[in-house]
Amino acid sequence: MILTNKQSTVSEDCPSCDHSHHHKHALHVESISVRYHKNLALEDVSFDTQCGHAVALLGPNGAGKSTLLKTIAGLIPRSAGIVRWRNQPVKKWSREFAYLPQSEEVNWDFPITVRGMVEMGRYPQLGAFKKFSSHDEEVVDHALELMHMAELGHRQINELSGGQKQRAFLARAIAQEAHVMLLDEPFTGLDREHSAQLQQVIRQLTKDGRLIIASHHDLNTAEDIFDQAMLLKRNIHAFGATKDVLTNSQLDALYKS
């Protein structure tokens, strides 16, 4: 069993948030427990990671992957423990965190166009007057292009296919230009071409210094996309470099027991 808080260092500095001080920003998750009524979904979860990493959260249904993402994002209360980002406790949602919910948690009947929804990703960044600048428009255009959604920008979101909805939501998360991206099953519903393209986007965002944490079910692609992996089932069974974590014996222990 690998359970280490020691991180391999990455060569990239942290261009997306700090050009002048070449330090890496760290996420510290310390002894997190989350309870839904009597059900203990997460128990004493601790790990550290930092910008420039892409972390795969792996584990069976009900293991607590979504709960961990929501907890880090400050969207649900913890029963115990603390999350620190850049040495500050995360108490509630902040604009440095972008969160992609699972598709079924989204109200797709909300009347809004794809572009309007991606523009919402900019709201946390807008100044006091809430006015869109040309820079905001460019960021939205770029996010739509990255997700191959530019041509569908005018469509209502309830007129999209499952994969297109997923890409629209990813574009919104990208438009937020958050430092930490918490993605709940981002590959769900994507065809082969768009999966390959999202893999590339994740690699690029990581290279740019973002921290990506994503729940993922495909063990075959995990090593290509994510440099770190966590095996989770209420508590952490293993965490470290993906190739060290994804061994047959550890996976058997996680999925069979």
Ligand SMILES: Nc1ncnc2c1ncn2[C@@H]1O[C@H](COP(=O)(O)OP(=O)(O)OP(=O)(O)O)[C@@H](O)[C@H]1O
């Ligand atoms: N809102 C809720 N109220 C009560 N229990 C919940 C709630 N959300 C999740 N749970 C429970 O908490 C545990 C962890 O659920 P979670 O959704 O975090 O798992 P997951 O690893 O993301 O699962 P999946 O792979 O199926 O998406 C499960 O036992 C689930 O039933």
